[in-house]
Amino acid sequence: MTIPHPTRPGRTRLAAALGATVLLATSTGVAAIAAPAETTPVNTKKAPAVSAPDFGPNVTIFDPSMPVSEIQAAVDAVNARQIDNEMGTEREALLFLPGTYGTDAEPLQFKVGYYTEVAGLGASPSDVTINGKIEVYNRCLEDNGTSNCIALNNFWRTLSNLTLEVNGAGQDGCRATANFWAVSQAVSLRRVDVTGGTLSLMDYCTAGPQYASGGYLADSKAGDIVNGSQQQWFTRNAEIGSWSNGVWNAVFSGTEGAPTDESFPTPPYTTLDRTLVSREKPYLFADASGAYSVHVPAAQTESRGISWGDGLTAGRTIPLSEFFVARPGDSVQAINNALARGKHLLLTPGVYDIGQTIAVKRADTVVLGLGHATLTAVNGATPMRVADVPGVVIAGVTIDGGTVNSPVLLQVGTKNGNNGARHSDPANPTTLSDVYFRIGGPHVGKADVSLEINSDNVLIDHTWVWRADHGNEGTFGWDVSTGRNGVIVNGDDVTATGLFVEHYQEYNVIWNGERGRTVFFQNELPYDPPNQAAWQHDGVLGWAGYKVADDVKTHTLWGGGSYVFTNVDPSIHATRGFEVPETPGVVLNHLLTVNLGAGTIDHVVNNTGAPVSNDNTGTPSYVERYPAAP
Missing domain, CATH: 2.160.20.10 (Single-stranded right-handed beta-helix, Pectin lyase-like)
Structure with a gap:
């Protein structure tokens, strides 16, 4: 589908105090300048020993000394530009220096749009705390009303390296119940500690629950997670308190608190006790002197749980220089x-x-x-x-x-x-x-x-x-x-x-x-x-x-799904979703195919598995193991 590009609002000017250096975010660039007279006076705390780097016009760095209202205005302006900018060229990074943002009475609550990265600049997720909400809602595609509100196209956004103390103060009764993260592909949630409330992987407040498909959670902690309408979801090396619901398949690897998969596909869970090979994503951070570096985690084998629970993630630190x-x-x-x-x-x-x-x-x-x-x-x-x-x-x-x-x-x-x-x-x-x-x-x-x-x-x-x-x-x-x-x-x-x-x-x-x-x-x-x-x-x-x-001769897969929706010609068939050699060393576990409303897949893997077609739209055909266990 083609989404009309909304009229772009003007870019809000933001003065972000970094000691005596001010980063002014404008439509043309970020420059180190004195605060203009019409802005809120800049905090004059002691300057860091190292000047803040210039990352260009599309990076905004926040300091915890800034008034919450200024930060709120800045992040809301970014979201207004990016919320419907699915096919646009604008890119944004919102980076938070170590400290706490938002209070119980005045929480920082904002939404993350397309091509937006939100990240803490601490060495550990505990170094940056957001008291409030960081959310993604269903996107309403027609006239910004409440018709055709979905999460299936909520792509290309990132949240990482911070603690989120969920605070729904001031939100309506439905919104206050959870932090909503209703996303699909190309969205990662990494190195995040979600405390004080529920993390919901669907938005059940905008025109009711709507399907989402394909999110990713890694190296993170959370209490109660509501999976809800996520068709497939992958959680790796996490610590969770509880997990509710599954649609077609939720996959867990090296995750403490993950549900068991003993009765697959009812419920539809795939659980590996440990992750075979892992390496956490590098991240940018600023130390106490104001110097910036990139920490590059080391690779692990047979890992389980978060990498930062006992201190700095094992690896090497590279100065930004x-x-x-x-x-x-x-x-x-x-x-x-x-x-x-x-x-x-x-x-x-x-x-x-x-x-x-x-x-x-x-x-x-x-x-x-x-x-x-x-x-x-x-x-x-x-x-x-x-x-x-x-x-x-x-x-x-x-x-x-x-x-x-x-x-x-x-x-x-x-x-x-x-x-x-x-x-x-x-x-x-x-x-x-x-x-x-x-x-x-x-x-x-x-x-x-x-x-x-x-x-x-x-x-x-x-x-x-x-x-x-x-x-x-x-x-x-x-x-x-x-x-x-x-x-x-x-x-x-x-x-x-x-x-x-x-x-x-x-x-x-x-x-x-x-x-x-x-x-x-x-x-x-x-x-x-x-x-x-x-x-x-x-x-x-x-x-x-x-x-x-x-x-x-040897290959293994755990938790795989292939869907069909040949809407140009609904009579089209695919013989199979998965095709592998017939040999004992090639084993596929927990497979599914599903019809999304047009077309047919005749078999799940090779010539095994029942067909999916318009006769059983939305109902998966499962194969627990191929070849079948002896």
């Missing part, structure tokens, strides 16, 4: 020169036009995006390549296809390795955290493959790989925005925790490497094949969402 801080408009050559000199890369919020490849060649390099920084391919370029080296971390970056077809959008390792020899380290895997891909939507996009993994020992920790099923007019459609495959894994010993891949025209995922492991897979097959003849191959109707290559 060791990063090239990039802004949209910086050339790829400048970025590559900095990387070649041994710098890490921090991408400030915005959209970057990438006409040649950003080359990450050095082991242990960190590429961290703020505010959903977006790389858009130009003239068929591959926006980023990572060499066959260990320990590279790519986090918080979105990569878009451009109008000219690219062979691949992100390539990790080369198909031939380094002269045929791959260099990797299972104790220090190259890691992708909150890395998202798009083909179409904001603009026409084309790429053969979105993500190609050729290196061994790679960790994919939360990705949404999306070929658009809706967007701005003229930006999506079978022959308009084209993408053959979403993810191809050629490396061995690759693990995915939170793999979301949707709408690609052939196999959405192809797994060629040995000993691959996926915990949580969500997939929608393409909506838009014009007819069955256009979507079939080798006597097979359609293409499976998840394909394990015929010669693979």
Whole structure:
């Protein structure tokens, strides 16, 4: 669907006190200036020993000495711009220096819109406390009224590294009952401690409960969680007090307090006691002197619970001075020169036009995006390549296809390795955290493959790989925005925790490497094949969402779903949702297919599992284990 772009309100001017330095957020930039006479007087506390960095016009840094009313006005202005800006180019990061924001009598309550990152700047989530609410509601798509209010399109937003003391003071009776986080794909909740109230993963106050699908929670604590209408949800390395409800499948890995899965699919839970391989996402923080650094957590195996419960998360701290801080408009050559000199890369919020490849060649390099920084391919370029080296971390970056077809959008390792020899380290895997891909939507996009993994020992920790099923007019459609495959894994010993891949025209995922492991897979097959003849191959109707290559001997998946909604031609069939070799070492656990209102999937996996069609819309077909346990 096409959502009309609302009229953009004027940008509120904000003076954020950082000692004697003031960051003024305007539509043109952030500059260190004196507070203008018409603003509230600036707090004159002792200046920090280190000047605050200039992260550009789309980053706002808050200080706890600021009046709550000023902070409230600033965050409300950002939300007003971003709440309906699904296909826009604006990007925002709202960063909170250590301290407490909001009071019992005057809580700080705000909503998070598209392409907005909200994060604390402490070394620990306990260093920043928000007394109030940070929420996402159902989005009403028609005339800003209460018709067609959904959460299924609530994409591209981030909340991390703070404590949220839920305070609904002043909200109406329904809103005051919980902190609402009604989201779907490309939304992460990391390093958050939710205290004092319920966390609801649905909004039951705006036109009643509405479906959401595909959220992600990691390295976080919460008391009571209401899952409600989330069709699928993934929780990793968390501590929760209680969990209620499940629609099609909720997956838990390494989570204390997770429900058991002994009677799957009633209720529909998949629970792994420990996470096989994990590495938490890097985060920016400011120390007591005002110096900024990035903390890069170490990888773990067989982990359980949060990483920060006993102090600073294990890992390494890199001073911001060791990063090239990039802004949209910086050339790829400048970025590559900095990387070649041994710098890490921090991408400030915005959209970057990438006409040649950003080359990450050095082991242990960190590429961290703020505010959903977006790389858009130009003239068929591959926006980023990572060499066959260990320990590279790519986090918080979105990569878009451009109008000219690219062979691949992100390539990790080369198909031939380094002269045929791959260099990797299972104790220090190259890691992708909150890395998202798009083909179409904001603009026409084309790429053969979105993500190609050729290196061994790679960790994919939360990705949404999306070929658009809706967007701005003229930006999506079978022959308009084209993408053959979403993810191809050629490396061995690759693990995915939170793999979301949707709408690609052939196999959405192809797994060629040995000993691959996926915990949580969500997939929608393409909506838009014009007819069955256009979507079939080798006597097979359609293409499976998840394909394990015929010669693979060992592969495991836990908690996977594939959906069908071929609304252009509802008569279309897909023979199966999952396709794997018949061998004892390839085992899939807790699978489902479901019809969303058009089309048919004949089998869940290979030739096993009942069909889903318009005769049983919304009712999954489940396979508990494939092959069946002996």
